[in-house]
Amino acid sequence: MAKTDKRELILRAAEKIFKDKRFHEVKLDDIAAAAHVGKGTIYLYFKSKEDMFFQLAMDGFDELCILVHAVAESDKLFRDKLIDMCTALSNFFSERRPLLRIIGEAQDVLNKRDSDIRQLLMKNHQKLIKEVNQILDFGREQGDLRDDIDYNVAHFILIGSLQFRDRHNSGEGFSVSIEQIVDVFLNGVILHRKEDS
Amino acid sequence: MAKTDKRELILRAAEKIFKDKRFHEVKLDDIAAAAHVGKGTIYLYFKSKEDMFFQLAMDGFDELCILVHAVAESDKLFRDKLIDMCTALSNFFSERRPLLRIIGEAQDVLNKRDSDIRQLLMKNHQKLIKEVNQILDFGREQGDLRDDIDYNVAHFILIGSLQFRDRHNSGEGFSVSIEQIVDVFLNGVILHRKEDS
Amino acid sequence: MAKTDKRELILRAAEKIFKDKRFHEVKLDDIAAAAHVGKGTIYLYFKSKEDMFFQLAMDGFDELCILVHAVAESDKLFRDKLIDMCTALSNFFSERRPLLRIIGEAQDVLNKRDSDIRQLLMKNHQKLIKEVNQILDFGREQGDLRDDIDYNVAHFILIGSLQFRDRHNSGEGFSVSIEQIVDVFLNGVILHRKEDS
Amino acid sequence: MAKTDKRELILRAAEKIFKDKRFHEVKLDDIAAAAHVGKGTIYLYFKSKEDMFFQLAMDGFDELCILVHAVAESDKLFRDKLIDMCTALSNFFSERRPLLRIIGEAQDVLNKRDSDIRQLLMKNHQKLIKEVNQILDFGREQGDLRDDIDYNVAHFILIGSLQFRDRHNSGEGFSVSIEQIVDVFLNGVILHRKEDS
DNA sequence: CATGAATGAGATTTCATTCAT
DNA sequence: GATGAATGAAATCTCATTCAT
DSSP: OOHHHHHHHHHHHHHHHHHTSOGGGOOHHHHHHHHTSOHHHHHHHOSSHHHHHHHHHHHHHHHHHHHHHHHHHSOOOHHHHHHHHHHHHHHHHHHTHHHHHHHHHHHHHHTTSOHHHHHHHHHHHHHHHHHHHHHHHHHHHTTOBOTTOOHHHHHHHHHHHHHHHHHTOOSSOOSSOHHHHHHHHHHOSBOOOGGGO | OOHHHHHHHHHHHHHHHHTTSOGGGOOHHHHHHHHTSOHHHHHHHOSSHHHHHHHHHHTTHHHHHHHHHHHHHSOOOHHHHHHHHHHHHHHHHHHTHHHHHHHHHHHHHHHTSOHHHHHHHHHHHHHHHHHHHHHHHHHHHTTOBOTTOOHHHHHHHHHHHHHHHHHTOOSSOOSSOHHHHHHHHHHOSBOOGGGTO | OOHHHHHHHHHHHHHHHHHTSOGGGOOHHHHHHHHTSOHHHHHHHOSSHHHHHHHHHHHHHHHHHHHHHHHHHSOOOHHHHHHHHHHHHHHHHHHTHHHHHHHHHHHHHHTTSOHHHHHHHHHHHHHHHHHHHHHHHHHHHTTOBOTTOOHHHHHHHHHHHHHHHHHTOOSSOOSSOHHHHHHHHHHOSBOOOGGGO | OOHHHHHHHHHHHHHHHHTTSOGGGOOHHHHHHHHTSOHHHHHHHOSSHHHHHHHHHHTTHHHHHHHHHHHHHSOOOHHHHHHHHHHHHHHHHHHTHHHHHHHHHHHHHHHTSOHHHHHHHHHHHHHHHHHHHHHHHHHHHTTOBOTTOOHHHHHHHHHHHHHHHHHTOOSSOOSSOHHHHHHHHHHOSBOOHHHHO
16 A cells, blocks of 8 residues: 555545544544544654644645646636636635635635645635636636736635635525626626616 | 723724634633633633624624615715615624634534524624615615516525635735626626617 | 743643653643643743753752752751751652652763753762762761771762662662661661670 | 574663663664564563563673672682672673662562562572672681671671762762771770780 | 564543532 | 633543454
8 A cells, every 4th residue: 555545645645534523622533534544554654643734635636726726727708717717716616625725714714823724824815815826817818808917816705706706605596697797896796787888 | 990991891802813813722721811810710701712702793783784884874865875885884894704714613512502692693684685675775766776676696605705705815905896896796797788779 | 920930830730740761752832731831831842852851850959959968957967967858858858759760870971061050960970969968077077987988989988879769760669768768877887796896 | 683682682772761761661663673673672682661661670790799799709808898889880881870779669560460570570689699698608607707797797798888978979989988887896886995005 | 583563551630610618 | 801720521542352264
């Protein structure tokens, strides 16, 4: 059995356990049991519960980046890429909501402490930004995007909306579609009174 | 000393302590010490650590609603009302970031369990939504708002963006202004070429 | 119940438990159970298991000093004081052998580490030396003691012999009496051939 | 590499590690690392940590006996033989102080349990006693030793003093010389006034 | 023989909560 | 009401020992 196998095994088990528990509610005993490994084995691969938690968070970030990257590379119109990207993000957020919660938790609090972790978080964040920017760049190249739009605004609006939407979806289906969000993002909410022109 | 004084004392102390710690990192000992009360005293005013935390989290929400309400009632243009509202929200989010983070962290989990807390969260959320809707209604009355915009979309985009923006502000000032967000919200990111022709 | 009561309670229980177990074999569970206190209570009075161990060792040292002091103050002949002192020490060693073992263990190893503990140990050691010296001084005043005897030699021989004797007494009674030891200490093993003079 | 090489390697590494640590502070991981062998290898040569420790402790005892034996056989005066013997013992005690300390620590406890170990300890002790007795016998033959001296008294005083002296030597050199101890052992501490008269 | 990853019993320690004062 | 000593369940973590390779 390769060394990473056990590590993966533990991370996947941890993910499940963290799904519906908060950090302090998660017991290493449960994770060990779920992963079918001895409790001590966890400590071969992770320095502490905290460490495991962060490796889990980083893990999720990587997947997210890969997802967005795939969309950026695809051969579609700007609007469709946006919708694909939002769909990909939304799926990711839905499926891995606990992971996201963990990432959020990690991001905010640990920024203030261990600088190693902060740097890793920033690096990951930049990576995601870069992927999203690829799509926005594409929009700009196509002449579909206003010149005066700060990329950050775009990120905040798209990702923020999607995350918020996801967070407020408590299982009975979304009340707002991705198309609607992308529509507002592209066209705004203002009535463009053509009769004025 | 009035009964509420001690309660307030504890809440204010708790607020400071929760600022840069995660839920499980906060010890009641620390809160009691910071509030200069005995540890047992906390249990006179709060059922449990959880309870105290949620009372803390809800604390101030009423004020926020009042603030937004005031904006709705004010005598301004739609765009300015939006900016005022977003400013109020942003301030609220900034001041209470740690709490919001912990709520975010806990929401998922608690949704599935304590229905009292879920109901309180939803009630508060509805209250805020109602106030925000007043402003959107105003926009619609003014003819500034597209007819086909679902209010939920608007909420998700505005509040989601602001929360996300706030969450990624690590102290050195915001990289994106509220005006920019409101601008995209109103006008979208697309280049409106038709008006040029 | 006074604060020291619980501390004493725990120390006395610990002493019993340490009696026939080595440090790593002693479980705090056992001590807590023996002292009829909660496990957490131990941590109210002692920083850690190690800390408790050292407080226990220091405790024993004090008693030892008190014993020797009482002999020094008594109104007897030099030889009888020596025998009394040796008897007191021997009794102490016998009754509290585990404690001595602990002291020995502490003394040697911790000398090399925490300087706070080292200083405390040295202070205690000096205290014991001082008490023994009182008795030797008395002997010198009486003209019973050679002028060229280094007090340290006397300590090493008396205390060393007694400890060794005690350590090799495994319950079936001592093979060597205190009088015999004091005799050799006083007169030496050499045959003083009076006929030579 | 011969079979005993690995065993030796481990024992020498263990010796270093045990030097300034208590039994429970020594980790087999450390010993394995220091010996540059796998942790499992230790179990090829030793039944357990305890077993390894005792083999280590017994290691060298034979040499000590041979050394004392050589002194007994030597062609010297009684006093010089005593000094040589004490020097040999002192060296042995100095070099193996950490081990002796741990044995002391464990002796009490183990006496009550593992009878194999007790027997081994006693056997070794008897062996050493026998060699020391040879020297005392020589003294008696020479007419240098009082007839009424129990050999055990002599052992306790000599070995006890030396061990105690060694235990209180914290590295900055001995405060008491072997000659001084032998002097008191031979002549006692009393002023022999009769000879003056 | 040699290894070191894996184990899991059991150690130490923490901390929310209680309750006698 | 206010307190904080006491609690003990439960958490994290350690490490001697085993065993498949």
